Amino acid sequence: MDTFCHNTMSDSEKDVSDLCVSCGMCCDGTLFNTARIQDDKDRKLADSLDLITGGQEDKLYFKMPCPHFAGCCSIYDRNRPQICSMFFCNPLKKFQRGEQGFLEATQQVRSLQEHRDKFMKVASQFPEFDGLGFREIKNKLGDLSEQSDNISTYRHLFLLLFVFDDLKTRYFEAAKKEEVQ
Numbered sequence: 001m002d003t004f005c006h007n008t009m010s011d012s013e014k015d016v017s018d019l020c021v022s023c024g025m026c027c028d029g030t031l032f033n034t035a036r037i038q039d040d041k042d043r044k045l046a047d048s049l050d051l052i053t054g055g056q057e058d059k060l061y062f063k064m065p066c067p068h069f070a071g072c073c074s075i076y077d078r079n080r081p082q083i084c085s086m087f088f089c090n091p092l093k094k095f096q097r098g099e100q101g102f103l104e105a106t107q108q109v110r111s112l113q114e115h116r117d118k119f120m121k122v123a124s125q126f127p128e129f130d131g132l133g134f135r136e137i138k139n140k141l142g143d144l145s146e147q148s149d150n151i152s153t154y155r156h157l158f159l160l161l162f163v164f165d166d167l168k169t170r171y172f173e174a175a176k177k178e179e180v181q
Contacts, residue, residue, distance in 0.1 A: 015102055016092055021072055023109050026087055029065035029135045030116055031172065036061055038082045046081050065133060090172045108171040115167055119160040126154075 025031050037043045037053065037060035046053050051062035068075045073084070088096065091105035116134055123129040123137045132140065141157060144150040151158065 012102070016088075016095065019102075019106055019109060020088070020092065021076070023089075023113065024069055024072060025109075025113065025116070026089060027064065027066045027069040027073065027084075029133050030112075031089070031168070032064050033135065034061035034063055035066075035081065035083045035087075042081050045079055049075065049078075049080065051081070065135075108167075112164070112167050112171060115160065115164045119157065119164055122156050122160060126157075 026035075034054075037046055039060075043053055043060050046062045050067065053060065053062045055061065062081065066073075073080075089109065091100070091108040094100045095102050095105040120134060120137075123132075129137045129140065137157075138161060141154060141161065144154060145158070
């Protein structure tokens with residue numbers, strides 16, 4: 001996405017770039033556990049940025065959340081792994097293909113963010129989730145759901161998570177099915 005100088009972008013490209021940079025759900029661990037590393041050069045770059053890298057079979061990746069994301073990318077103006085400038089979520093892909101308007105794409109992204117934020121706000125009321133990120137809380141809730149006593153204790157969180165997962169499936173389905181590539 002940052003392959004263009006902001007001054008040479010069309011208004012549409014600027015809108016996409018601004019929405020993408022303000023969202024960050026692909027960087028903060030909300031949507032993905034890992035991001036794909038393209039090749040050895042990309043891995044060296046990721047390692048130089050102190051990203052936690054790994055691999056399975058012949059696929060290289062770095063772990064999410066990205067340590068350089070704190071509300072926005074703190075290394076946006078530096079060389080980053082290729083995925084950081086090439087990934088577009090499904091709502092933005094649909095907009096770019098002319099399948100939906102920019103307002104609709106924006107509403108889909110914002111809706112998922114709002115539900116994630118509501119979930120995190122409710123989770124912050126439980127000391128056992130203190131200091132954990134979205135994905136960590138989601139995983140811990142999965143473990144806790146196996147005990148029936150926990151269903152009533154965390155019912156509001158389970159409901160919010162259900163709505164979040166529904167929105168994610170509905171709007172971000174392509175991103176859900178594929179690894180960040």
